[in-house]
Amino acid sequence: TLVMHGGAGTILKKNISDEQEKLYKEKLTEALNAGYAILNSGGTSLDAVVAAINILEDSPLFNAGKGAVLTNVGTAELDASIMDGKTLKAGAVAGVKTIKNPISAARMVMDKSPHVMLAGIGADAFAKENGLQIVSNDYFIDSTQYHQWKKIKENNSSGKKGGGTVGAVAVDKQGNLAAATSTGGMMNKRYGRVG
Numbered sequence: 001t002l003v004m005h006g007g008a009g010t011i012l013k014k015n016i017s018d019e020q021e022k023l024y025k026e027k028l029t030e031a032l033n034a035g036y037a038i039l040n041s042g043g044t045s046l047d048a049v050v051a052a053i054n055i056l057e058d059s060p061l062f063n064a065g066k067g068a069v070l071t072n073v074g075t076a077e078l079d080a081s082i083m084d085g086k087t088l089k090a091g092a093v094a095g096v097k098t099i100k101n102p103i104s105a106a107r108m109v110m111d112k113s114p115h116v117m118l119a120g121i122g123a124d125a126f127a128k129e130n131g132l133q134i135v136s137n138d139y140f141i142d143s144t145q146y147h148q149w150k151k152i153k154e155n156n157s158s159g160k161k162g163g164g165t166v167g168a169v170a171v172d173k174q175g176n177l178a179a180a181t182s183t184g185g186m187m188n189k190r191y192g193r194v195g
Contacts, residue, residue: 001039001170001171002032002035002036002039002048002049002052002168002170003168003169003170004028004032004035004166004167004168004169005166005167005168006024006027006028006031006056006061006166007062007165007166024061027055027056027059027061028056031051031053031056031168032052034051034054034055035048035049035051035052035168035170036048038051039170039172039173042172042173043172044172044174044176044178045084045085045170045171045172045176045177045178046082046084046107046176046178048168048172048178049082049103049168049169049170049178049179049180050082050103050104050107050180052168052170053080053101053103053166053167053168053180053181053182054101054103054104056166056182057101057103057166057182058100058101060142060144060145062165062166063165063166063183063184063185064078064080064102064165064166064182064183064184065078065100065101065102065182065184066139066140067140067145067184068140068142068145068183068184068185069145069148069149069184069185069186069187069188069189070141070145070146070149070184070187070188071185071189071190072188072190074141074146074149075097075137075141076097076137076140076141076184077095077096077184077185077192078093078096078102078140078182078183078184078185079092079094079096079102079182079183079184079194079195080092080093080096080102080103080105080106080180080181080182080183081093081106081117081180082103082106082107082110082178082179082181083110083178083179083180084176084178085176085177085178085179086177089110090110090116091106091107091108091109091110091111091117092106092109092117092118093105093106093118093119093123093127094117094118094119094120094123094194095119095120095123095192095194096119096123096124096127097120097124097137098124098127098128098134098135098137099124099133099134100132100133100134100135100139101132101133102182103180103181103182104127104132105118105123105126105127105132106180106182107180108126108127108130108132109123112130113126119194120192140184145187148187149187149188152187152188153188165181165183165184165195166181166182166183167179167180167182168180168181183195
């Protein structure tokens with residue numbers, strides 16, 4: 001079984017066009033199919049949730065990875081976490097700025113470090129040292145999010161909304177549960193806020 005969500009928050013029908021709704025459903029279906037293919041072939045629940053979330057992180061539609069909301073200073077700072085129900089181990093990254101797929105970094109923290117969470121430049125360095133894809137912070141900044149951020153700055157508002165955080169929970173054929181989430185946090189966030 002694989003269950004996913006493509007947003008923490010409510011997207012009202014009046015605020016989304018039919019074309020946008022179609023794009024969201026297609027990307028969620030792609031992610032669901034990728035994760036389910038792993039489960040169907042006997043793969044682990046951990047591999048399934050990471051594969052599904054990687055697809056959503058690579059899409060500008062979601063507030064995770066490429067479509068992340070912007071901080072008060074106009075950069076993207078990403079957070080991700082994962083947990084393995086079989087071992088009860090967990091891994092997380094917070095405030096990362098250069099890791100293309102933060103959920104992969106969270107998994108790496110869980111699997112290859114003695115820590116549960118790494119943050120900021122230390123997490124970015126750990127990911128780079130362990131061969132994860134590193135990108136410039138500009139990679140994450142989508143024009144839609146940039147224009148929303150600019151409007152918030154011009155109106156001097158808090159911009160607390162940041163829907164689009166993604167998550168997945170899977171149970172594999174061996175009965176093992178895994179859960180994962182990835183987010184860009186809140187639009188216009190400050191002071192190292194972690195989502």
